[in-house]
Amino acid sequence: MDGSSPATAAVIELVLPYLSTKTLASCRTLNKAWFALTTLHTTRSLDCHVLRLPLRIMHFRRKGLLSLVRSLTVDISYLEGFLSAPMYERRINDAAALLQNLPVNIRHIKVHMPGASTTLTDAEIRFGTMAFTTLLQALPNLSTLDLSECPVALLAAAQRHDAPFGRLTRLQNIRWFSLGSNDMSSAAELYRLVCANQHTLTALSGKGDITDHTLIALSKASRFSRLDASGSSISDDALLAFVRARGSGLRELVLSDCTRLTKRSIAHLSPKVLPTLAVLDLYNIMVTTDAYQRLFNFATHWPYLRDLKLKAAIPDTAPRQDLLVNDDILEAIGRNCPRLVSLRLFGCHGITDNGLSSILGNLGYLRELVVMHSASDPVAPGEDPAEHADALRPVPMSPRPDNNPNNALRAPEPTAAMANGLLLSLPSTSDIWADIPSLPSNAIPQHDHAQVHRVTDSPTSAPDTPCLSDEPRRNANGQRVFTSHALRKGLRSNRFNLLNLDMEYDSVCATHLAKLTHLHVLCGRMITRHAKSLIESQFPQCKMMVWNID
Secondary structure: OOOOOHHHHHHHHHHHHHOOHHHHHHHOOOOHHHHHHHHHHHOOEEEEEHHHHHHHHHHHHHOOOHHHOOEEEEEOOOOOOOOOHHHHHHHHHHHHHHHHOOOOOOOEEEEEOOOOOOOOOHHHHHHHHHHHHHHHHHOOOOOEEEOOOOEOHHHHHHHOOOOOOOOOOOOOEEEOOOEOOOOHHHHHHHHHHHHHOOOOOOEEEOHHHOOHHHHHHHOOOOOOOEEEOOOOOOOHHHHHHHHHHHHHHOOEEEOOOOOOOOHHHHOOOOOOOOOOOOEEEEEEEOOOHHHHHHHOOOOOOOOOOOEEEEEEOOOOOOOOHHHOOOHHHHHHHHHHOOOOOEEEEEOOOOOOHHHHHHHHHHOOOOOEEEEEOOOOOOOOOOOOHHHHOOOOOOOOOOOOOOOOOOOOOOOOOOOOOHHHOOOOOOOOHHHHHHOOOOOOOOOOOOOOOOOOOOHHHOOOOOOOOOOOOOOOEEOOOOOEEEOHHHHOOOOOOOEEEEEEEOEEEOHHHHHHHOOOOEEEEEEEOEEOHHHHHHHHHHOOOOEEEEOOEO
């Protein structure tokens, strides 16, 4: 694809927004057409500090590229000792005045403050608030407002001087403050902003500041399609009213950690009410098995659902809610969600090899799969709790451990993040691997084999022998694990960006995984050395993180 024809140029323009900066730099060297298209894409966004904004605008004007600019990313962090206070204010006012008189129509702005802590200094609040307010007042025709990396303390200071959002009445996408402690004043400001943009608003990421009043106001937004209300205190009645009013056009619905929601509203999120839903996040919601079974059964078909995240919350009283996502629900998901690309299930003790097999054998578009049991497994009746006291000591392995089998990594001390599983939340493949530290080569201390009871020592749990029982299998430490029996139907999908399972990978599993055309990140409970060598020979760039190597 050389980009010479109009059709190929149009395709390249659609692909360029998804490429990284390093990849874009490589694309510029292909030929003249790619150079022109890449330059055109990079010049549509202007990214700099607020004090350097006039210089950047003058530079774009001299190059004849100013007419192409459509988005603006401004850093409003305070540069201590750079200028005196009067000069600092003058520079900010000059930048705002220049933006107001630009011949181009900037539609997208992202205001951020890198490195801002929860407690800001007086100078950071003073100059950050001034820059934040003047920039928004200078651009009244914005369609996208991104404040997700801006501390909410600036909003409280801005409200004492002037209304920062008074002129914004054409917004389509709002990403609200997520740094700092939001309070009722920020929630009230978000409600007023939503009411002022009801006729144009299509997406809102308000998180904890979304209230029942805001949700009722969104019910009147005729073009609305994406909602992120994670961590908010919305009620069942408000959610039901919103879904009934706007459900026919809703594409994304994120309700993770909404503690007030119950099965009374979750059970009504059916394909009839949400026919075009593509993203559904029900992480940490207090529901029961019948609510999940009303969402996912053999009579409910989700034709457009591509991203699903589930984790049943555990209440203070019995029974345990993490047993309620079972094999029947997974079998229904495997049959009735044909376009599912990402599936993430956390803390689901009721899933066995049979349920996992239904997912792997039926979903051909699947690219990210996370199925994890909770680390705090309940002890089976008649078992001694002391036998499992030290069962949760993971051993993360580097992607390229030393070839010497005597080298190993010292088991880390248990932390709060480890107490609930290997990885509690995996937002994306890049985020997962970015959090994995670079580990030294002198890994796992050598133990006396006479004192270590490995899984392979048990004749009933050999890693190369599939487990045919319908009950969840436990390893030698009493932890629930998946086995190669989960792969008995094969893998319908031939590419995985992320495969994170509580599984003991043996040579049978490695044989199935070797049939894939791509595997980027593999995580699990245990992997045999033979399986590890098979996977590494097929996928040299695969990044692995397992708890133990046998």
